[in-house]
Amino acid sequence: MKGTEAFRVIVPLLGDRPVVHANGYICRESFQVQDREANFYMIGSMGLASSIGLGVALGRPDRQVVVFDGDGNVLMAMGTLAMIAAAQPKNLVHVVFDNQVYESTGSQRSLSGEIPLDEVARSVGYRHTERVANEEELAAAFQRMLAEPGPSFLLVKVEPGFDPATGRVTHSPEEIRDRFMRALK
Amino acid sequence: MLSSERFIERLKEEGFSFFTGVPCSLLSGLISCLESRPDYLPAVREDAAVGLCAGAYMAGRLPVLLMQNSGLGYSLNAFTSLNLIYKIPVLVIMSWRGHLGKDAPEHIIMGEINEDLLKTADMEYAVLSDENCEEVLARARTVIGEGLPFTLLVKKGQFDERH
Ligand SMILES: Cc1ncc(C[n+]2csc(CCOP(=O)(O)OP(=O)(O)O)c2C)c(N)n1
Ligand SMILES: [Mg+2]
Numbered sequence: 001m002k003g004t005e006a007f008r009v010i011v012p013l014l015g016d017r018p019v020v021h022a023n024g025y026i027c028r029e030s031f032q033v034q035d036r037e038a039n040f041y042m043i044g045s046m047g048l049a050s051s052i053g054l055g056v057a058l059g060r061p062d063r064q065v066v067v068f069d070g071d072g073n074v075l076m077a078m079g080t081l082a083m084i085a086a087a088q089p090k091n092l093v094h095v096v097f098d099n100q101v102y103e104s105t106g107s108q109r110s111l112s113g114e115i116p117l118d119e120v121a122r123s124v125g126y127r128h129t130e131r132v133a134n135e136e137e138l139a140a141a142f143q144r145m146l147a148e149p150g151p152s153f154l155l156v157k158v159e160p161g162f163d164p165a166t167g168r169v170t171h172s173p174e175e176i177r178d179r180f181m182r183a184l185k
Numbered sequence: 186m187l188s189s190e191r192f193i194e195r196l197k198e199e200g201f202s203f204f205t206g207v208p209c210s211l212l213s214g215l216i217s218c219l220e221s222r223p224d225y226l227p228a229v230r231e232d233a234a235v236g237l238c239a240g241a242y243m244a245g246r247l248p249v250l251l252m253q254n255s256g257l258g259y260s261l262n263a264f265t266s267l268n269l270i271y272k273i274p275v276l277v278i279m280s281w282r283g284h285l286g287k288d289a290p291e292h293i294i295m296g297e298i299n300e301d302l303l304k305t306a307d308m309e310y311a312v313l314s315d316e317n318c319e320e321v322l323a324r325a326r327t328v329i330g331e332g333l334p335f336t337l338l339v340k341k342g343q344f345d346e347r348h
Contacts, residue, residue, distance in 0.1 A: 020240070040243070044266025048236035051228075052267075055240020055248075058226070059203065079229030083237070087226055173271040181243050 001134050002161040003097055007033045009135050010095065010142055010156075014038075017146075018056060018184055019066040022049040022073040024104030025162045026097060030068060031169045038183035041169045041176050047076035050084065050094060057089040060184060064091045064146065071098040071112035078120065085125030090149040094121070095142070099160040107160055121153035128152040187315060189214030189344045195318075196249060199326060201276060203241040205234045206251030211280035214345040215251060231256030235263035238275040247329070249276045254283070254299045254338075255292070264334060265306060272332030276325055281312070281338045303336060310336035313343055 003025065011033045018038045021027045027041040040056075042049055053067035074081070074096055084092065096117060101107040122129040127150055130141045138156055145152040171179070193215060204225040208216050219225040228234035231252045238248035252260070257279065267273060282288050283296015303310045309328050311321040325335040 042267070044270075045232075045236065045263050048232065048239075048263060048267065051233040051236030052240040052243075055203075055237040055242070056244045057240075058237075059241040059244025059246045077230075077233060080233045080236075083226065083229055083233060177243065177271045177273060184244060 001138070001156075001158055003029050003099060003103075003158045004033070004161075004163065004166075005135060006097060006138060006156050006158050009138050013139065013142055013146070014066065016183070017064050017066050018180065019068055020049045020053040020056065022046070022067075022069045024070060025166075026068050026070050026073075027169050028166045029162070032166045036183075037179040039176075040180040041171070043169070043173065047073050047080075049073060050077055050080040053092060053094070054080070054084050054087060054089065056184070057092040058087060061089070061091055063184065064093065065089075067092070067094045069094060069096045071096060071100060071117060072102045072110045074117055075111055075115070081121055081124045081126075084151050085121075088125075088127070089151055092151045093142075093145045093154065094126070094151065095154045095156060097156050097158055099158045101160050103160050103162055116155075118153060118155040121155075126151045126153040129155070131155040131157065133157040186342060187313075187318060187344055189218050189347075192318075192344065193218045195322065196276075199247075199322060201247045201249045203238065203246035203248040204251070205237050205248070206278075207231055207234065207253065207256055208251070209253035209280040209282070210346060210348055211253075211282070211339060211341050212251050212278065212344065213348040215278065217347045231260040232263045235260045235267065235275070239267055239271075239273045242273055242275065247276075249278060251278045253280045254295050257299065257302060258295065261302070261306065264308060268334050269307070274329040274332050275334045276329060277334055277336040279310075279336050279338055281340050284340050299338070308334055308336060310338055312338045312340065
């Protein structure tokens with residue numbers, strides 16, 4: 001399963017849930033599949049999608065919050081996994097698209113081939129962790145996570161293969177913030 | 186000297202409702218007032234705390250981030266590529282270690298360049314004192330209302346310490 005295929009499976013299941021996106025191709029893939037007001041696209045600040053998502057989840061315990069993260073992003077901010085596990089937000093679903101590379105900068109190898117990030121999440125204290133590698137497993141696991149209390153961590157093993165023809169997020173950072181805050185109202 | 190307890194109360198009165206950060210001994214009095222509260226979460230790093238505050242803000246809270254100025258080095262990218270371009274405000278309470286070159290060696294350089302770094306990044310700040318407390322809080326509310334971060338620099342002795 002390629003990254004794009006994983007997004008095609010998961011995005012239609014989101015409903016109106018707010019989704020915080022890690023920087024790089026994660027934003028572009030998701031934007032291409034469906035641009036949503038409730039999408040917060042991070043264009044920089046690598047590593048911070050998880051902490052932003054935690055802040056949203058703590059600020060709005062009545063809304064289920066999703067984070068779309070990358071393996072490189074998670075490895076940069078592994079301490080944030082501890083903050084999420086300590087805070088135990090029931091309403092946070094952390095999805096990691098793990099292609100084992102920093103694809104956005106030219107597919108340099110990351111450490112996630114050696115380091116099983118789902119096991120890291122489990123041992124740090126996420127309530128529910130799963131690893132999937134095909135579309136059927138992905139749809140079923142994501143739906144389980146939406147139905148059960150978190151914090152949940154879904155490791156989606158994908159093959160690299162970003163299509164360079166994929167567009168870029170066309171909204172300005174301020175528009176992204178305004179849209180996202182409107183969707184959270 | 187300002188009372189930590191009273192200051193946290195003032196922040197609550199001003200509408201601040203979400204607290205996080207990484208400790209500094211100069212801020213230990215403030216943090217000890219926060220630790221038992223449900224709206225305080227210790228952060229593992231200052232940049233993660235910036236992200237946490239940004240999320241909390243977009244979810245409708247007014248966030249406060251406590252850090253030592255050494256954390257400014259860790260969080261400068263988060264301020265420049267998140268807060269300043271998306272217009273996401275936060276009140277930063279930053280201890281000014283190395284002020285006037287009187288501190289442990291690791292604090293001297295940051296103490297010297299602390300203000301210049303904030304100015305270069307175009308991040309408004311004020312040095313907190315007993316006299317200007319109300320005035321700078323009012324200014325902080327204005328800047329935050331414009332969607333920008335505001336930093337209160339805190340010198341040694343400004344707050345009671347508890348450690
Ligand atoms: C602090 C910082 N370092 C490096 C970069 C450059 N950079 C942008 S995206 C990215 C890769 C992100 O990797 P991953 O989370 O695995 O996502 P992928 O690109 O594989 O989809 C890097 C290294 C950056 N934006 N910020
Ligand atoms: Mg990757």
